[in-house]
Amino acid sequence: MDFNRRTLVAGAGLGIAGRALAAAKRTVDLGLPGGPNTRSLDPRFPQKGDMIVQRLRPPLLETPFEVFDNGVFTPNDRHFVRWHYSDIPTSIDVAGYRVAIHGAVKAPQSLSLGEVLKAGDHVECAAVNQCAGNGRGLFEPRVAGAQWANGAMSNAKWRGVRLRDLLDKAGVGAGAKFVRVKGLDNALVGDSPHFAKSIPIDVARRDKTIVAFAMNGQAMPLLNGFPLRLIIPGWFSTYWVKMLSDIEVLTVPDDNFWMATAYRMPTVAVKPGDKGFPTVPITTMLPRSFITSHVDGTTVKSGERLTIRGIAMGGDAGVAKVEIVGRDRSVLALLEKDEGSFSFRRWSATVFAGRESIISLGTRCTNTSGVTQPDVQPWNPSGYARNVVEYIALRVA
Numbered sequence: 001m002d003f004n005r006r007t008l009v010a011g012a013g014l015g016i017a018g019r020a021l022a023a024a025k026r027t028v029d030l031g032l033p034g035g036p037n038t039r040s041l042d043p044r045f046p047q048k049g050d051m052i053v054q055r056l057r058p059p060l061l062e063t064p065f066e067v068f069d070n071g072v073f074t075p076n077d078r079h080f081v082r083w084h085y086s087d088i089p090t091s092i093d094v095a096g097y098r099v100a101i102h103g104a105v106k107a108p109q110s111l112s113l114g115e116v117l118k119a120g121d122h123v124e125c126a127a128v129n130q131c132a133g134n135g136r137g138l139f140e141p142r143v144a145g146a147q148w149a150n151g152a153m154s155n156a157k158w159r160g161v162r163l164r165d166l167l168d169k170a171g172v173g174a175g176a177k178f179v180r181v182k183g184l185d186n187a188l189v190g191d192s193p194h195f196a197k198s199i200p201i202d203v204a205r206r207d208k209t210i211v212a213f214a215m216n217g218q219a220m221p222l223l224n225g226f227p228l229r230l231i232i233p234g235w236f237s238t239y240w241v242k243m244l245s246d247i248e249v250l251t252v253p254d255d256n257f258w259m260a261t262a263y264r265m266p267t268v269a270v271k272p273g274d275k276g277f278p279t280v281p282i283t284t285m286l287p288r289s290f291i292t293s294h295v296d297g298t299t300v301k302s303g304e305r306l307t308i309r310g311i312a313m314g315g316d317a318g319v320a321k322v323e324i325v326g327r328d329r330s331v332l333a334l335l336e337k338d339e340g341s342f343s344f345r346r347w348s349a350t351v352f353a354g355r356e357s358i359i360s361l362g363t364r365c366t367n368t369s370g371v372t373q374p375d376v377q378p379w380n381p382s383g384y385a386r387n388v389v390e391y392i393a394l395r396v397a
């Protein structure tokens with residue numbers, strides 16, 4: 001892998017991000033219940049193909065939904081992008097790049113990229129990277145925050161070294177409880193808290209908690225965290241810290257803003273306007289599934305035999321089954337190749353278009369832990385963890 005060449009490519013273009021292209025506007029309609037719905041596909045960002053531009057600074061780029069029909073692995077140039085702060089390095093000095101390991105450790109480290117790559121076996125894991133706010137724009141009543149449709153998720157084969165092997169180089173001290181990670185991005189305003197996330201030490205030491213240097217066999221695009229990012233399969237990607245530069249072992253729970261205030265889920269049922277309810281940090285993902293072969297509103301012929309295709313994910317477990325939910329019956333989908341518990345899994349099913357004028361089709365995934373997608377989405381004020389059964393309507397002509 002040619003990291004140096006990547007650096008040049010990575011550095012070449014971020015500056016043009018704010019300049020709208022002169023060509024005709026290319027837009028998409030997201031179909032969100034609360035609107036506004038029009039988003040631009042321009043400008044293009046470095047190392048990225050057509051993406052739905054949710055925000056320019058910092059870049060929030062949504063994967064156009066049709067990409068998910070092409071295969072279970074999202075191409076790197078279509079992998080969604082989310083940053084909290086716009087002070088993101090536009091190039092990485094690979095030779096000078098260091099990862100600090102400090103806190104409750106016996107021997108603090110400052111590792112070069114080469115040292116990180118040599119710290120242990122290289123392991124690979126297919127895993128869905130999904131923002132906790134994926135599908136937030138579909139919440140009703142509407143909630144504040146980036147109005148994503150369902151494209152703030154992507155799947156890749158991640159390759160890297162185990163975080164455990166890096167921690168063991170430093171020697172984790174007695175009483176270690178959490179591991180806090182940070183990247184090279186900075187808050188624009190001095191007193192805003194640096195983006196930092198903490199995970200329990202047992203999660204940090206799992207076989208599949210990886211400091212990744214490659215996705216789908218290539219160095220990561222800069223916007224997806226080049227040259228190193230954390231991967232915690234089954235957990236929401238808020239913990240998957242990009243441009244990883246700092247690993248700190250803590251003996252007490254982390255009270256930084258991004259753990260104590262942001263990214264928390266109510267532990268009780270809540271409704272708009274509720275205050276003072278108990279919350280915990282959001283952690284693991286839930287099962288989800290989507291039809292990718294047909295878009296909402298497609299016209300089909302009466303009597304037609306339809307092959308419906310889609311993707312499913314189990315969340316923090318594998319996909320056990322996917323049901324296609326019709327008006328008065330449901331059928332089991334055929335599950336295709338298993339790329340591992342944390343990957344998208346392709347499924348297909350056959351459905352007949354009968355005499356009804358509209359066919360409503362939903363998909364419900366159950367994971368190998370027995371967790372099933374709900375029929376009604378529990379509401380929360382941050383619009384996190386949407387996983388309700390999603391429906392499309394087909395018109396019969």
Ligand SMILES: Nc1nc2c(c(=O)[nH]1)N[C@H]1C(S)=C(S)[C@@H](COP(=O)(O)O)O[C@H]1N2
Nearest residue numbers: 080081082083084131183224238240241242
């Ligand atoms: N350094 C850094 N890492 C980060 C973030 C960030 O703002 N800074 N955002 C997190 C969040 S909330 C998400 S959803 C994912 C998005 O990963 P992606 O841009 O590769 O899709 O990055 C995570 N890692």
Ligand SMILES: [Mo]
Nearest residue numbers: 131132133238
């Ligand atoms: Mo996120």
